[in-house]
Amino acid sequence: MADIPRRAAHRTAKLASLPLGVAGRLAAGWGKRLTGQNPAEISAEVSAKTAEQVFAVLGQLKGGAMKFGQALSVFEAAVPDEMAGPYREALTKLQSAAPPMPASSVHRVLAEQLGSAWRKRFAEFDDTPAAAASIGQVHRATWHDGREVAVKVQYPGADEALRSDLRQLIRFSRLFQSLAPGAEVKPLLAELQDRMVEELDYRIEADNQRAFAKAFRGDDAVLVPAVIASAPKVVVTEWVTGKPYAQIIADGEREERDAAGRLLAEFHYSAPARAGLLHADPHPGNFMLMPDGRLCVIDFGAVSRLPDGVPATFGRMVRLALEDKSDELLELLRAERFVQADREIQADDVLAYLAPFVDPVRTPMFHFTRRWLQRQAERVGDLRSPDFRTGRSLNLPPDYLLxxxxxxxxxxxxxxxxxxxxxRDIIARWQPGFSD
Structure with missing residues (x-):
C-alpha cells in the first residue's frame, strides 16, 4: 500500500507536465519565429511534438485524463490540415490503444468479480486483449453455451486513477474560467466528474446497454449487442464483428461514408426519444458498420439520462437561428441561462455567432467536411474576431453539458x-422544438 502515494504523485506529475510541455514548445516556437524561421514549419513541428506528448502521457494514465484525450481525438477534424496529421495519428490511437495489463491481473479481477470458478463460465478465453479503453480492456472469449462474447475487464486501481485525474483537472478550473469568463465552470466540471465516475461501475453500464438493446431490438438500422453477465468491474456482452468507423474514416468509399454518417446522425438524434438515454461517448471506436448495413453501437458507460427526450430548447435555438430571429433567440438564451443575467450582449452578435452552426439544416442535404468544421473553429477561436468576444459572454448550463x-x-x-x-429531416423528425 505504501506504493500508492508514489504512483499517485507520478500520475499527477505526468498530467501536470502537459500544459508545461505545451507552453515550453510554444515559447520555443515564438523564439524561432523571431529569428525568421518559416512559421508553417514551426507550427507543424510544435504540433507533432505536442501530439506525441499528449499520447505518451494520456495513454499511460488510462484514467480520466485519457478519457479527455479520447474526446479530443474526435475534434482533430477541426485542426487545420497542415497541423492535423500528427494529432490524427497520435490521438486516434487513444480510441483503441493502451498498454495492456498482464494476464495474471486479468485472471485475478475475473476471480474477484465472477467467482473463483470463473473459468467454468467460458469454453475459451483469450488472454491477449482484443482492444483497450480508458479504464478497462476487452478480451474475446466463448461463453459456456458456445456464444462468442466480449469480456471487458476494468484495470486494477482504475477507480482511484480516474478520481485522481479528475481532481487534478478540476484544479485547473481557474484557468478554464479565464478562457470562458461567461461560463459557470465549476458546475460544469462537477457534472462531468459525476458522469465519468459512474463509468467505474460496469453494472450501471450493463443496465444502460440493456435499455438501449430493448429500445432498438429488431431495428433494421441499429444493433446493440446483448449483455450476457455483469459485475462491478467486469461486463460480458455478445461479440460483434463489423467495420470500425475509424477504418471507414481512413479509406471508406463515398457510399459507405454517407451511409455511416446517416446511421450515426439518426442514432444520435433518435436515441433520447426511443430509449430515454443519450449515448454520451462519441468516438469512432464505439461504432461499426455491419455487413448487413446496420450500425453497431458499443460502450454504454457514459450516458445522459433524458426520460423526456432532448429538451425542446435546443430545437428552438436552431429554428430561431435558422429564421434569423435574433431578439427571440437572445430572449430564449437568457431564459435558459446560456447568457447570464449580468452579461451585456447584443442580439445580432449572438445570431452572428450561432448562425453558421446551423448550416447543416439550411439545405435538404449537407456535406460535413473537415474544412467546414475548421472554419467554425477558426471563427470562434480568433482572438481578433467579434465571434470570439461573443463566445466569451455565453454560458453552458451544467444540465446541457453532455x-x-x-x-x-x-x-x-x-x-x-x-x-x-x-x-434537416433527421433533426425535424427527432429534435423537439425544431418544427413546433
Whole structure:
C-alpha cells in the first residue's frame, strides 16, 4: 500500500507536465519565429511534438485524463490540415490503444468479480486483449453455451486513477474560467466528474446497454449487442464483428461514408426519444458498420439520462437561428441561462455567432467536411474576431453539458467521415422544438 502515494504523485506529475510541455514548445516556437524561421514549419513541428506528448502521457494514465484525450481525438477534424496529421495519428490511437495489463491481473479481477470458478463460465478465453479503453480492456472469449462474447475487464486501481485525474483537472478550473469568463465552470466540471465516475461501475453500464438493446431490438438500422453477465468491474456482452468507423474514416468509399454518417446522425438524434438515454461517448471506436448495413453501437458507460427526450430548447435555438430571429433567440438564451443575467450582449452578435452552426439544416442535404468544421473553429477561436468576444459572454448550463458535448462529438465524426447527410429531416423528425 505504501506504493500508492508514489504512483499517485507520478500520475499527477505526468498530467501536470502537459500544459508545461505545451507552453515550453510554444515559447520555443515564438523564439524561432523571431529569428525568421518559416512559421508553417514551426507550427507543424510544435504540433507533432505536442501530439506525441499528449499520447505518451494520456495513454499511460488510462484514467480520466485519457478519457479527455479520447474526446479530443474526435475534434482533430477541426485542426487545420497542415497541423492535423500528427494529432490524427497520435490521438486516434487513444480510441483503441493502451498498454495492456498482464494476464495474471486479468485472471485475478475475473476471480474477484465472477467467482473463483470463473473459468467454468467460458469454453475459451483469450488472454491477449482484443482492444483497450480508458479504464478497462476487452478480451474475446466463448461463453459456456458456445456464444462468442466480449469480456471487458476494468484495470486494477482504475477507480482511484480516474478520481485522481479528475481532481487534478478540476484544479485547473481557474484557468478554464479565464478562457470562458461567461461560463459557470465549476458546475460544469462537477457534472462531468459525476458522469465519468459512474463509468467505474460496469453494472450501471450493463443496465444502460440493456435499455438501449430493448429500445432498438429488431431495428433494421441499429444493433446493440446483448449483455450476457455483469459485475462491478467486469461486463460480458455478445461479440460483434463489423467495420470500425475509424477504418471507414481512413479509406471508406463515398457510399459507405454517407451511409455511416446517416446511421450515426439518426442514432444520435433518435436515441433520447426511443430509449430515454443519450449515448454520451462519441468516438469512432464505439461504432461499426455491419455487413448487413446496420450500425453497431458499443460502450454504454457514459450516458445522459433524458426520460423526456432532448429538451425542446435546443430545437428552438436552431429554428430561431435558422429564421434569423435574433431578439427571440437572445430572449430564449437568457431564459435558459446560456447568457447570464449580468452579461451585456447584443442580439445580432449572438445570431452572428450561432448562425453558421446551423448550416447543416439550411439545405435538404449537407456535406460535413473537415474544412467546414475548421472554419467554425477558426471563427470562434480568433482572438481578433467579434465571434470570439461573443463566445466569451455565453454560458453552458451544467444540465446541457453532455447533450452539447455529444452533439459536437457526433458532428466531429461526421466531418471525419466526410459524409453527406440529410440532417434537416433527421433533426425535424427527432429534435423537439425544431418544427413546433
Amino acid at each position: 447533450i452539447h458535448r455529444v452533439t459536437l462529438g457526433a458532428t466531429g465524426i461526421l466531418c471525419q467521415l466526410d459524409a453527406e447527410v440529410g440532417a
